[in-house]
Amino acid sequence: MIPETKQTNEEIIPTELIIKKAVEVICGKWRMIIIHLLREKVLRYGEIKRGVPGISEKVLVHELKQLVELGMVEKESFGEVPPRVEYRLTDKGRTILPVVDLLKEIGQAFM
Amino acid sequence: MIPETKQTNEEIIPTELIIKKAVEVICGKWRMIIIHLLREKVLRYGEIKRGVPGISEKVLVHELKQLVELGMVEKESFGEVPPRVEYRLTDKGRTILPVVDLLKEIGQAFM
DNA sequence: TGTGTTACCCACCAATAGGTAAGTAAGCAT
DNA sequence: ATGCTTACTTACCTATTGGTGGGTAACACA
Numbered sequence: 001m002i003p004e005t006k007q008t009n010e011e012i013i014p015t016e017l018i019i020k021k022a023v024e025v026i027c028g029k030w031r032m033i034i035i036h037l038l039r040e041k042v043l044r045y046g047e048i049k050r051g052v053p054g055i056s057e058k059v060l061v062h063e064l065k066q067l068v069e070l071g072m073v074e075k076e077s078f079g080e081v082p083p084r085v086e087y088r089l090t091d092k093g094r095t096i097l098p099v100v101d102l103l104k105e106i107g108q109a110f111m
Numbered sequence: 112m113i114p115e116t117k118q119t120n121e122e123i124i125p126t127e128l129i130i131k132k133a134v135e136v137i138c139g140k141w142r143m144i145i146i147h148l149l150r151e152k153v154l155r156y157g158e159i160k161r162g163v164p165g166i167s168e169k170v171l172v173h174e175l176k177q178l179v180e181l182g183m184v185e186k187e188s189f190g191e192v193p194p195r196v197e198y199r200l201t202d203k204g205r206t207i208l209p210v211v212d213l214l215k216e217i218g219q220a221f222m
Numbered sequence: 223t224g225t226g227t228t229a230c231c232c233a234c235c236a237a238t239a240g241g242t243a244a245g246t247a248a249g250c251a252t
Numbered sequence: 253a254t255g256c257t258t259a260c261t262t263a264c265c266t267a268t269t270g271g272t273g274g275g276t277a278a279c280a281c282a
Contacts, residue, residue, distance in 0.1 A: 013222060015215060016144050016163070022218030027138040029270075033127050045229055052127070056271050061230065070221065081278045082228035095220060099213050104126060106207055107133030110181065111124060140240075156259055167241050172260065192249045193258040 025070060026099055030055050031063055035093060036100050038073065042088040072096070136181065137210055141166050142174055146204060147211050149184065153199040183207070 026032060030052055037043065037051045049060055064087060067073035072093030078084045137143060141163055148154065148162045160171055175198060178184035183204030189195045 013219075015147070018218035018222065019143050019147060019211065019214050020140070020218075021221050022214035023138065023140070023143055025217070025221050026214075027134065029131070029134070032130050032134055036126070036130060049229095057230075058232090058272085059270055062270090077229090080228095081280085082226085083230075083277090085229060092220065096217055099210065099217065100130065102210050102213060103130050103133035103137075106136070106210065107129035107131075108124075109203065109206060110132050110136050111129065160259095168260075169242085169262090170240060173240090188259090191258095192247080193256085194247090194260075196259060 026096060032100050032103060034063060035096060038087060038089045039097060042086050045085050048087060137207060143211050143214060145174060146207060149198060149200045150208060153197050156196050159198060
């Protein structure tokens with residue numbers, strides 16, 4: 001059982017740790033749905049909320065914060081009142097769109 | 112926002128529900144690691160346990176049960192003492208190997 | 223003055239996931 | 253008799269996740 005993953009001139013991280021991290025990143029009841037929503041459009045907070053029916057405000061705010069922290073989403077606040085805040089996928093966020101697509105394929109088989 | 116997924120002559124399931132189900136199926140701290148372990152070998156319970164360091168017995172047993180229920184893993188008990196039990200990936204289980212591979216690629220970027 | 227708007231925050235609660243440590247069955251070797 | 257082996261089970265506990273229902277800022281408009 002030898003770690004298979006190489007990083008040029010850097011430490012070698014065992015596959016299981018990498019998978020664990022990736023699972024951390026993509027999991028959560030709503031996260032992939034939010035990413036999927038943001039796939040083609042820049043959306044305001046309220047638009048995301050309406051696009052993810054069933055999610056609570058607390059969780060949506062928390063998810064968006066984490067997605068920003070992870071570098072997957074960018075937040076832009078315009079200093080207006082009432083407030084206007086826009087969220088858009090970053091390039092890093094786009095790297096997980098293939099996962100979303102795979103999930104769409106695979107999910108069918110388990111319905 | 113029109114549901115994009117068609118099933119010939121069957122009900123149309125909204126994309127978000129499919130993604131949600133898929134996330135349910137693949138999530139859990141250890142599940143993808145177990146699947147990855149079983150990728151090329153049929154393994155006994157104890158071998159899996161040693162291959163997933165850190166997992167508790169309770170959780171491992173529970174995960175294996177769920178994977179069997181989901182049809183992703185097959186369990187074979189030989190009526191021996193001390194017991195011998197083998198676990199192997201099913202074809203259905205193999206359908207999520209592409210997800211594991213994607214996770215391996217993506218996980219890197221978030222380490 | 224009062225109401226609506228929007229994107230939040232907060233205190234509290236419930237459900238689920240995961241961890242710990244002990245025990246069990248049944249046979250074999252000592 | 254005793255202990256070793258293996259694949260579990262059980263009771264109990266903690267941590268994380270998610271949900272509920274309220275509040276707030278700051279301005280525009282009636």
